[in-house]
Amino acid sequence: MGEITAIKLTSIYEPPDDERLISLFTSDCIGRGYSKRTIEGYVSHAKFFLQMCGVNAGFTELEGFLVHIRDERQYTLATCNNYFASLSTFFDFLEFKHIIERNNIPTFRKRYLRSYKKYHTPETRQLITIEDMAKLVKVPGYPMYQALIIFLAKTGIRRNELITLDRADIDLEKCTVRLKKTAKRSNRIVFFDSETKVFMEEYLNKRHDKEKALFIGKQNGHRIQRNLVYNVVTSAASSIGLHNPDGRLEEHFTPHCCRHWFTTWLRRSGMERTFIQELRGDSRGEAIDVYDHIEKDELREAYLKCIPQLGIKP
The missing domain is CATH 1.10.443.10 (Intergrase catalytic core)
Structure with missing residues (x-):
């Protein structure tokens, strides 16, 4: 992603395009003290999701995205979880800035990603919430x-x-x-x-x-x-x-x-x-x-x- 730098925030209420959203999100991650490596992962996942589904994605789009990375791209369970962990942080930011009404990722993860045994080889050790x-x-x-x-x-x-x-x-x-x-x-x-x-x-x-x-x-x-x-x-x-x-x-x-x-x-x-x-x-x-x-x-x-x-x- 290159060097991570803060940007000057403007009014969030003007309709931001995807590039602007990513810039605002990057600045927010820096402000929250995330490491460079963590920010790079979050931003990469958010960009990929925006290209496929857009900022106003609902549960139907989320399900389609999961099917795409899990079944079509055949990403591992860990990778799928990483994607949706990143998206949860991204949509939490969007909700905080009043760009969307609600972050639906936690509800979606609870329903779909916990049924991993149907689709994936299980992880070697159990991770509880x-x-x-x-x-x-x-x-x-x-x-x-x-x-x-x-x-x-x-x-x-x-x-x-x-x-x-x-x-x-x-x-x-x-x-x-x-x-x-x-x-x-x-x-x-x-x-x-x-x-x-x-x-x-x-x-x-x-x-x-x-x-x-x-x-x-x-x-x-x-x-x-x-x-x-x-x-x-x-x-x-x-x-x-x-x-x-x-x-x-x-x-x-x-x-x-x-x-x-x-x-x-x-x-x-x-x-x-x-x-x-x-x-x-x-x-x-x-x-x-x-x-x-x-x-x-x-x-x-x-x-x-x-x-x-x-x-x-x-």
């Missing part, structure tokens, strides 16, 4: 179980990393966690938001023991084990229809799916790839990555901006 994650956290009646699930989802840490945490590793005031050093982990400092803090405080305020482990078993009062973490997550998921232990992999919801949820929703919220890699603690693959230093405050700001809010309390 933000709304389903909120339900998942609320299912267990035990504070530690609720805290465990939201902590996994909001930090994206691995199961073993969760198990080895001590109370001394978490700073509730700064909402940070210092993970134990492992071969897989490059960045040991991760963040959580105020929503997660409330659940952690609720759980820790009920602790009256001297056990140093952050998460302890309900029965024995000692550090949790791998099986307990698995059982907490899968039992909660099963109760709301998100986990089928006898089904295929994409019908399972395990602790690792929380890491998948964390990664995917940060990406869909516009976080830069390098920031996501840093939060995940992924090993740096190229020599230049070692010198690509990311300031902690910058990383925290990006995290708080992009991490999904579940809108729930203990």
Whole structure:
């Protein structure tokens, strides 16, 4: 797309042509702080859609567009989802600027893209919605179980990393966690938001023991084990229809799916790839990555901006 530059906004109420719409949309994305790569993807998808269907497209046109990219062009499920994620952002902008009355993309996605099993090879791991994650956290009646699930989802840490945490590793005031050093982990400092803090405080305020482990078993009062973490997550998921232990992999919801949820929703919220890699603690693959230093405050700001809010309390 070339260099992305801001443009001078004029009255949005004058009938804009497609080129003008794209320019206004680009400027809006810049103002919202999206990365260059994210903006390029959004703009490319929006341009293609406008060429095919126009700005006043309704559900009939949306269905035709989906059939075109899915069946005629044979795009993968992930690509189709990316297209409609971009279009949702674009039409949200159009609605905000009163160019259209309503953004119909979310309703369309809910009805058509969730029926992907009829048309596509399923993804290898299940990705649940933000709304389903909120339900998942609320299912267990035990504070530690609720805290465990939201902590996994909001930090994206691995199961073993969760198990080895001590109370001394978490700073509730700064909402940070210092993970134990492992071969897989490059960045040991991760963040959580105020929503997660409330659940952690609720759980820790009920602790009256001297056990140093952050998460302890309900029965024995000692550090949790791998099986307990698995059982907490899968039992909660099963109760709301998100986990089928006898089904295929994409019908399972395990602790690792929380890491998948964390990664995917940060990406869909516009976080830069390098920031996501840093939060995940992924090993740096190229020599230049070692010198690509990311300031902690910058990383925290990006995290708080992009991490999904579940809108729930203990």
